[in-house]
Amino acid sequence: MNNRQPQHVAILGGGLAGLLAAYHLREAGLPVTVYEERDRIGGNCVTFRSGDFYFDSGAHRFHDKDKAATETIKRLLGDCLESTDAPSQIYSGGKLVDFPLSPLNLLKSLGILGFARSTYQIARSRLTGKSEPAGDLKGYATRTYGSAIAERFLLNYSEKLWGTTPDRLSSGMARIRLKGLTVQGFLRDAMRGRGSQAEHLDGAFHYPDRGIGAIADTLGEVIGSESIRTRSRVTRVLHDGSRVRSIILNGVERVDADEVVSTIPLPHLLGIMDPSPGEAVLAPARTLRYRNLVLVALFLRKDSVTPNATVYFPEKDFVFTRVYEPKNRGRSMAPPGQTSLVFEIPCDPGDAHWNMVDEELIDLVRSQLAAIAWVKPEEIVGSETRRMEHAYPVVDVDAGGIRDEILGFLERLSNLRISGRNGRFVYCSIHELMIESREIAGAYRAGAGEISGIANLSAG
Numbered sequence: 155m156n157n158r159q160p161q162h163v164a165i166l167g168g169g170l171a172g173l174l175a176a177y178h179l180r181e182a183g184l185p186v187t188v189y190e191e192r193d194r195i196g197g198n199c200v201t202f203r204s205g206d207f208y209f210d211s212g213a214h215r216f217h218d219k220d221k222a223a224t225e226t227i228k229r230l231l232g233d234c235l236e237s238t239d240a241p242s243q244i245y246s247g248g249k250l251v252d253f254p255l256s257p258l259n260l261l262k263s264l265g266i267l268g269f270a271r272s273t274y275q276i277a278r279s280r281l282t283g284k285s286e287p288a289g290d291l292k293g294y295a296t297r298t299y300g301s302a303i304a305e306r307f308l309l310n311y312s313e314k315l316w317g318t319t320p321d322r323l324s325s326g327m328a329r330i331r332l333k334g335l336t337v338q339g340f341l342r343d344a345m346r347g348r349g350s351q352a353e354h355l356d357g358a359f360h361y362p363d364r365g366i367g368a369i370a371d372t373l374g375e376v377i378g379s380e381s382i383r384t385r386s387r388v389t390r391v392l393h394d395g396s397r398v399r400s401i402i403l404n405g406v407e408r409v410d411a412d413e414v415v416s417t418i419p420l421p422h423l424l425g426i427m428d429p430s431p432g433e434a435v436l437a438p439a440r441t442l443r444y445r446n447l448v449l450v451a452l453f454l455r456k457d458s459v460t461p462n463a464t465v466y467f468p469e470k471d472f473v474f475t476r477v478y479e480p481k482n483r484g485r486s487m488a489p490p491g492q493t494s495l496v497f498e499i500p501c502d503p504g505d506a507h508w509n510m511v512d513e514e515l516i517d518l519v520r521s522q523l524a525a526i527a528w529v530k531p532e533e534i535v536g537s538e539t540r541r542m543e544h545a546y547p548v549v550d551v552d553a554g555g556i557r558d559e560i561l562g563f564l565e566r567l568s569n570l571r572i573s574g575r576n577g578r579f580v581y582c583s584i585h586e587l588m589i590e591s592r593e594i595a596g597a598y599r600a601g602a603g604e605i606s607g608i609a610n611l612s613a614g
């Protein structure tokens with residue numbers, strides 16, 4: 155970036171990362187245009203409507219982790235933002251186990267012998283200093299939590315979620331997911347009695363009353379339709395080796411580039427660069443894998459199924475990893491007296507579940523739900539499926555290094571910034587996208603070379 159105010163910033167992708175970048179850049183007084191290939195904004199952070207039912211693109215909540223991000227969300231959403239307090243549970247061994255896992259729950263779930271063995275395993279690894287992260291999820295989880303807990307609650311779950319064995323997943327990824335599963339406090343809780351709730355992610359959180367999609371919708375309104383171009387697929391990024399010169403939309407329209415922020419999936423960006431970065435960059439980029447998600451929503455003539463925000467399903471007998479009941483997150487997500495369940499099925503692009511026709515998917519979920527006996531068949535009054543690409547970047551043991559090299563390679567284009575979960579191939583949440591986009595705007599405002607803080611928002 156040279157030391158001047160940009161005349162215009164082109165933002166590639168209209169998911170939350172793109173919208174947040176546009177919002178903060180506009181706030182800094184910079185003209186922007188968001189180019190989004192779909193006919194709607196919000197990417198993977200939207201709320202779908204089906205009659206009087208609403209459900210999110212996967213179970214979402216806004217984490218109150220960054221003061222400025224929370225203030226911005228509160229300012230944007232006003233009264234629509236609610237403070238929700240709904241528990242979560244794990245379905246294991248035919249029972250619902252409270253989440254976060256407490257010693258008492260584990261005692262009930264593992265039995266006295268299993269509990270004693272787990273406590274011993276954890277204590278031993280703590281005492282022998284073996285709880286330091288290993289390079290991969292399996293080693294880290296087993297050393298930190300003992301094999302009994304790791305296998306029952308974490309490793310199968312991770313394999314279902316990421317579609318790869320836990321010894322192939324990085325421990326950085328492990329830490330994030332384990333934190334989400336909050337087994338972390340187990341030993342501490344076991345020693346001190348229940349406590350540590352404040353450190354757990356589940357429980358209290360912020361949520362817009364009619365779904366997480368309100369964030370993107372409101373950002374869209376504030377940014378303004380004149381600055382957002384939907385149905386505008388970026389098909390080429392033309393550069394001269396030191397700067398992006400122009401972008402091509404839908405294969406035909408050329409837009410000269412001043413400054414560019416890309417939030418589109420990283421391998422995709424490399425694939426549309428002209429001239430091509432060459433096989434030395436493209437070949438490793440092709441190994442970066444994203445996990446897709448199929449959602450099956452069942453609409454129910456029933457007031458409530460469970461009080462939970464989310465129920466986790468670590469066992470491999472179930473095709474889904476999580477089930478959430480939208481009404482337990484936002485009061486308006488289902489009509490009075492009715493509720494819904496949304497089942498998340500992680501898939502690889504083109505695998506059996508991704509390709510399954512909707513009716514078969516719904517039948518599969520209905521048959522597995524019958525085994526849990528939460529709902530009578532006649533209570534199901536409707537259903538819907540949704541498919542989401544690029545739901546999760548799979549940061550396996552090799553991917554972090556490859557990603558960092560690619561991001562390093564792209565730094566040679568001085569007017570190109572990379573942002574977003576899929577853009578940077580980083581497993582991150584909304585509040586982290588907010589920090590990132592704030593820093594991008596701050597760097598543009600400040601002029602040359604002050605963007606480095608973004609690279610410090612660590613990958614994970």
Ligand SMILES: Cc1cc2nc3c(=O)[nH]c(=O)nc-3n(C[C@H](O)[C@H](O)[C@H](O)COP(=O)(O)OP(=O)(O)OC[C@H]3O[C@@H](n4cnc5c(N)ncnc54)[C@H](O)[C@@H]3O)c2cc1C
Pocket residue numbers: 166167168169170171172189190191192195196197198199211212213214215216217386387388389417418419422447544545546573574575576577582583584585587
């Ligand atoms: C199941 C699930 C649950 C989640 N839960 C939470 C949660 O509880 N809390 C939380 O904080 N975060 C959560 N997140 C994360 C949050 O939703 C993401 O951070 C966010 O969706 C990522 O936004 P993004 O803009 O980086 O990527 P995306 O949402 O993928 O946006 C990228 C956009 O680029 C567009 N695009 C791609 N290629 C092109 C092209 N060539 N030209 C133009 N446009 C293009 C896409 O259509 C898309 O709109 C969750 C995510 C998922 C998937």
